[in-house]
Amino acid sequence: MTVTTQIIEDVRTRATQARAEFEAVVGAENIHDEKPALQEFTDPYDNRQRPRFTASYVIQPGSTEEIQQIVQIASRHRVPLWTGSQGRNNGYGGSAGRVDGSVVLNLRRMNRVLEVNEKFGYVVVEPDVSFAELNAYLVDNGYNLWTDVPDLSWGSVMGNTLEHGVGYTPYGEHADFVCGMEVVLADGDLVRTGMGAQSNSRISHNHQRGFGPRLDEMFMQSNFGIVTRMGLWAMPRPEAWRAVWIHCDTDDACYELIDALRPLLMDGTIRNRVTIMSLMAVVPTQTVKADWQPDHAPVTEEVRALMRERTGLGNWNARIGLYGAPALMEIQEQQIQDAITHIDGARLVSREYRGDVKAEEVLPQDQAMAGIPNMDLLNFLNWYGWEHTGHVSYGPIMPLTGEDGKQMHELLVRHCDRIGRDFGEAFALTPRSMQMFALVLYDAANQEDLERTYVMTADLIRESAAMGYGEYRGHLEFMDLIGDQFDFNDNASRRLNEKIKNALDPAGILSPGRQGIWGGEFSRPANNPAYFA
CATH class of the missing domain: 3.30.43.10 (Uridine Diphospho-n-acetylenolpyruvylglucosamine Reductase, domain 2)
Incomplete structure (x- = not known):
């Protein structure tokens, strides 16, 4: 039916x-x-x-x-x-x-941190515990463990993880660090996954697999059950860490940078979730459009040049975290510097912090790399000055190459230009793939603008799928459409x-x-x- x-x-x-x-x-x-x-x-x-x-x-x-x-x-x-x-x-x-x-x-109402095990580096949380609350709990109780936070820290640790959300420390791929769930099924039955299926288990949250299939993934991005508690591995606090930024003034330099970083990600020189952010993913979190031009027309190259001059940012800005002994980080930073020397206009800036540095001592733009909660991205909604601003997120996954990044960037530019809209854009890198995070704003009080933006987003989903790129996550409105794109053997995965x-x-x-x-x-x-x- x-x-x-x-x-x-x-x-x-x-x-x-x-x-x-x-x-x-x-x-x-x-x-x-x-x-x-x-x-x-x-x-x-x-x-x-x-x-x-x-x-x-x-x-x-x-x-x-x-x-x-x-x-x-x-x-x-x-x-x-x-x-x-x-x-x-x-x-x-x-x-x-x-x-x-x-x-x-x-x-x-299910808002408890149920356990913190510093020796083995894990936490157990109920569904409502937010990243900000977990961070405060660890700090206030003196645990030598870090949270790993997404861009907005008000969200649920569990909810974000179940939706394949990410952060920016070496523990940034949240779903990879889940260890042991408790799940209510539709008939009211209660199951525990992994080693937790043994009622007297001493390692429910130490070892990710049990006897038989690993079921944790089955309850991520699905509607097969309701997860009521979850174990998650947490990063031991390092001796020190560095925020390394690479600023590139041209699109071509960004694509070269993606290729240059791939070997360093694959061999473990760089361990965190590197993000390469466009100028327009950063400036709208710090200013409003009226600071740069008097109308709502898309930002021009001349305005971008002025933004770079005033902020010190590049057209693209890579955020890299290094962790551990200062001497080791010095070697790793030099390896990064050597890898980008051939890229015209790429400049590296770094700052070193103690592992136990207080949040207020860390520059806001560096905080995510240390798992420090931050809400600055929400300022993006003020860019146009609308009373009721909305945004829709677009997130295709592609191979970790500069050429793939170029194709996706040009596709996004073409479609956003068609509706006359600014957008924020970033690439989040893993050793073999990368996700595009694109945020497109619209006036939610204007039905025509809302529908135009949704139609454009749907076209992006279809066109990028035709190019071989699938979404990692989707808005409620597009879940069926995204599922349509996973079409091998008459949508066998959906069946x-x-x-x-x-x-x-x-x-x-x-x-x-x-x-x-x-x-x-x-x-x-x-x-x-x-x-x-």
């Missing part, structure tokens, strides 16, 4: 019928249907007068046991639950559910996901449509065409 208007009406009716049972589990005070609460749990960058997806109400359980009871009630009544932690997945749809009228299952979905969740009630995975009576909406259809 498809999600028809009748099913949406039925969903709201079922939610109403099930409410008393939910209240008996969590208490009436932990169920919210007042307008401000419903507004908070929609897509914050949707048009407020015409929101695409609105919950019937919001449930906030306080324990794993309450979640077990909630999913059993939801399965009986066939009420779809859209699960979120902090609910700050902004740029990707926020807390909104894919099926209008779903009940939002928000886990903000496999939906076989698993139907086996574990036959009613299809857990976050239907997340990552384009549908089940039960819920499948791709037929009468609710997306902006980009």
Whole structure:
């Protein structure tokens, strides 16, 4: 079946019928249907007068046991639950559910750091613990461990990790450092993954694999279960660290830099998640457009030259972290310098810090490399001065070559020029691949501007897929479209996901449509065409 208007009406009716049972589990005070609460749990960058997806109400359980009871009630009544932690997945749809009228299952009351093991370097957290809160917990209690933070530290550690989010220390690929989960399935059953499946295990969070398949990945970017606790390895605090910046004044220099850094990433000279940011990914976090020009026309090359002159930045700016003994970092920095000597206009700047440096002693632009929480990127939303600014994120993955970076940059420029819009752009490097992070702003109070931006983003997704690049993550609006691009053997991967979905969740009630995975009576909406259809 498809999600028809009748099913949406039925969903709201079922939610109403099930409410008393939910209240008996969590208490009436932990169920919210007042307008401000419903507004908070929609897509914050949707048009407020015409929101695409609105919950019937919001449930906030306080324990794993309450979640077990909630999913059993939801399965009986066939009420779809859209699960979120902090609910700050902004740029990707926020807390909104894919099926209008779903009940939002928000886990903000589950906010404990359950364990910190300094000897083995891991933490165990509940869903709502944010990066800022975890960092404060480690600092306040004197642990010699670092957090690893994404660009915005207000989000959930667990939520970001489950969505394949990244940070910028050597522990920046968050999903790679998960070790042991507790998961509630759609029938209320409770499972622990890895070595934690042994009830008396002493190494639930020390060793990532158990007996049989490793299941942690199955619950990332999926809707197969609700993760209620998660072990995550944390980086031991180094003796010292360096923030190394390489500024390049031309696009060609950026592409050469990508190729120059690849051997140093592959051999481990550079261990952190290197990011190469465009000028327009940095300047809008520090200034507003009116500081540079009087209109909203795209920034010109002349304005970019003025920006470089006033800020000392390049057209592209690589952020590299080095960690450990100062003598070792000196050698590593020299290796980086030697690798870029052939690149015209590439200049290297570095700053060294103690491992136990206080956050206020670190320059804001260097903080992410030490796992220090920062919210500066949010300033990007002030660039145009609109009252209700939205943004949509675009994130293809490509091979780690300058030529691939060039192709993706030129594609993004062409499409953003077509709608007359500035954008922020960065490449996040791994030893063999890189992700593009692109952030495109729109006036969310202007329905035409919102739709134009979404249509453009959909075209980017299709065109980059035709070039062989797939998205690593997607906005709620584009999950089905992105799933379409993974088309080998008639979308065999999606068909496999939906076989698993139907086996574990036959009613299809857990976050239907997340990552384009549908089940039960819920499948791709037929009468609710997306902006980009």
